[in-house]
Amino acid sequence: MYEKKAAIGGQVTSAATPEFKGQLRALIGWYERQLEQLHVHIHLNHEITPDDPALQSADHIFIGAGAIPLIPPIPGIHHDHVIGAIEAHLQKELVRGEQIVITGGGLTGCDLGLELAMEGKKVTIVEMRPEAGQDVMYINRAALMPMLERHGVTILGGHKVLSFEANGLYAENAEGSKVFIEADTMINAFGMRKNTTIAEQIRAKFEAKTSLIGDCVKIGKVGTAVRSGFYAASAV
Known part of the structure; x- marks a missing residue:
């Protein structure tokens, strides 16, 4: 091997x-x-x-x-304060600050969000689909989603990421409005x-x-x- x-x-x-x-x-x-x-x-x-x-x-x-991680061509995605989910798991020193935004609310994003929230971070998950965790097996989702809520993780469903900036990101919400979400570190969990x-x-x-x-x-x-x-x- x-x-x-x-x-x-x-x-x-x-x-x-x-x-x-x-x-x-x-x-x-x-x-x-x-x-x-x-x-x-x-x-x-x-x-x-x-x-x-x-x-x-x-x-x-x-x-x-x-x-390998899926990296969509979103402006600003290669900034130093924008990291991947794998790096966030294995190199905690890259997760700087207290306000963390995770882009992608699948199993990877939700697991990572819960992990960081349990460590005391203020976590927001930005998901393009109406709800997060839609790729999670039902029995796991039934436990995971309440845990995210219990640890104060904010989930923004129906939000499409438009660009990564120096102190956060712009997204388009379900109503078509452009919103800004502040973050010290942004973590991509767009998938593989x-x-x-x-x-x-x-x-x-x-x-x-x-x-x-x-x-x-x-x-x-x-x-x-x-x-x-x-x-x-x-x-x-």
Whole structure:
């Protein structure tokens, strides 16, 4: 197994940082123990390229390159005080100030909003759809939304982000009016897109023995990615 980062876990690592995500942290630990017991050789800090000798000698190649953040072309999105959700989870020093605005009210944005609110931040979630959490499983949403309310998280549904500014952002509300929302730090949780570049490069060179798995095939939840890998391995 080859992993370009210093530890296994992928996006689960960032998703597991909140206090209320203990089961996700336990899942990573479980996989670490299982891989060790099964004597799987793990090469960390090793980014595979299509010319890597390991690919040439392999009988079969599974590529789980995951997904990368979706960054829409919104003015100001590359300002220093506008960061991504993954960075907000893993590099808390980048979340400056007390007023935090999260753009995107899916599961990622809601989880992150709750995490920061539990740390004492004043959080506002800006969601383009009428309501936040629409991609969250019903049983999880039934617990998550009341927790957001209990910790004082403001949710602005029906708001489309127009631009990021030095001290906040402009959005268009459901009535078509332009509103300004103040923020010290703005966090993008617009979603993810498939990381297909390296996957397609490797498959083009070793098509007969390559299988793509997880989010680089279709964006999904943790369980979806796990099942994708299991089914692909079972088919070999």
